[in-house]
Amino acid sequence: MSRSLKTWIIGGVAALLLAFVVAPFVYTRFLADDAPEKLSVGTAASPEAAGESASADGAWKVASGSQAGYRVKEVLFGQRVEAVGRTDQVTGTLTISGTSVGEGSFTVDMASVRSDKDQRDGQFRGRIMDTATYPTSKFTLTEPIELGSLPAVGSRTKAEATGELTLKGESNKVAFEVTASRTAAGSFEVSGQIPVRFTDYGISNPGFPGIEVEDDGMVEFLLKFTR
Structure with missing residues (x-):
């Protein structure tokens, strides 16, 4: 040679x-930028409102500032990274009676979900989630959430949520922990992470040449509620 x-x-x-x-x-x-922290509730409250625990009975609606999206682990040409996509296009309602959340649901506009990579977003809207055919995803409570006690303004509480998650037209029963925080007498926040196995929803593995993706991921949300 x-x-x-x-x-x-x-x-x-x-x-x-x-x-x-x-x-x-x-x-x-x-x-590359680090993946954003998981969505979580805050506990900030004005000194005048802190400690109040007024009744939360009645209907509530998802307000501006709410977010939802996905979090999955990728291997990018041998390097492990965490991919996160989010949108603020979220709607929903719930009703509270005493310390029980009896009804509730939220819907996400899937075509508006964005990550830090245009190529990933193109795959997400097309091959992976087919947002043209399935423009929204939805979670609906199927059992009441028992809070035990209402958090005072400026504090938080944890509870178990059970419901039906619909992704790409497929629905499955899910159970997960939620955290609720009273941010003022007339508002509160709820956050949670819902484990998702892609095959349960007929979703092809999100990986593509050069990028490997695990077989499951997380739907995460931060919902801000007002009257």
Whole structure:
């Protein structure tokens, strides 16, 4: 083998190493933004309102500032990253009687979900979730949420939620923990993470060439409610 051919081969191997190993490592470790923290409720309250525990009975609706989306773990050319997509296009209602949430649901506009990568978003709206055919996803309570006691303004409480999650036209029973926080006498927040196995909803594995994705992920939400 000639010296020039050897040089060419070595150079080619080095270029491939740079493209498929070094470059993704540098990107994920030094250039890419860290995944945002999980959506969670706040506890901020004005000094005048802190500690109040007025009745929450009645109907409530999802207000501006609410968010919902997904969180999945990816392997990008050998480098582990966490992919997060979100939207603020969320609607919903719930009713409270005493310390029980009797009815509730929220709906998400799937075509408006965005991550930090246009290519990922294109795959999400097309092959993965087919938002043209299935423009929304929905969660509906099927059992009351028993809070035990209403949190005072500026504090939070945890409870178990059971309901039906619909993604891409497929519905499954789900159970998960929610956290509720009273932010004022006339408003409160609820956050949660719903585990999702893609095959349960007829969703193809979200991976594509160069990116491997685990077989399950998380639907996460932060809902802000007002009267």
